[in-house]
Every structure is written in C-alpha cells, then in structure tokens.
Amino acid sequence: MPQDPSPQRQSPDVEENKVYAILAYILFFIPLIAAKDSRFAAYHANQGLTLFLTAVIANVVLTIIPIVGWILLPLANLFCVVLAVLGIVNAANGVEKPLPVIGGYTLLK
Numbered sequence: 001m002p003q004d005p006s007p008q009r010q011s012p013d014v015e016e017n018k019v020y021a022i023l024a025y026i027l028f029f030i031p032l033i034a035a036k037d038s039r040f041a042a043y044h045a046n047q048g049l050t051l052f053l054t055a056v057i058a059n060v061v062l063t064i065i066p067i068v069g070w071i072l073l074p075l076a077n078l079f080c081v082v083l084a085v086l087g088i089v090n091a092a093n094g095v096e097k098p099l100p101v102i103g104g105y106t107l108l109k
Helices: 012-023 030-034 039-064 068-092
Strands: none
Touching: 012 030, 012 039, 012 068, 030 039, 039 068
C-alpha cells in the first residue's frame, strides 16, 4: 500500500511554539515564560525540567561516591546529553513523546 506523500498538518499550537519546545531542553523555564498558554511547550518544559533535575541529582550523588561514582559520572552525563538530543528531535518533529526512563514523571501542571 503506498504511503500518503502529503505532510501531516500540525496543530497551530505545535507550529507556533516548536522553537520554545526545543529550547526547553536547554533552559526549561523559557517556554514557561514565553509560551505560557501552549500545552505543547509546557509538555516539553516538563520534560526539560525532569531532565535537568536528573542531571543535577546524578552529578551530586556520583561526585560524592568515591571511585565508582567518579567512573559512572561521565556515563550519566552522556546519558543526559542523549536524552536531551532525543527531546530536541521530538520537539522539532512536533511530537509529545516521553523521554526514555525519566519521561513518565510530571513535575509541572
């Protein structure tokens, strides 16, 4: 069966706030200020906040733990970077897909 060659239309919210959703993975609070009425931007701001807190907690905990923590710290940071890239790709594609492992948590309403 041939696929439909026409691109799928995205909602006006997604089209207007895609840039803010992408920025949410760099500075999570930007969409909360610039696009406060956007459900799409708020979703990605929540994902960005969850990722930020995960990175902070991982860095604090793994820095305190001698030897093993210091070995695992670069891996945890790489994991956070990979999740950020996945989130940016999802936002750029206009998709509300949760990040692996940490995406199921809702911190912002």
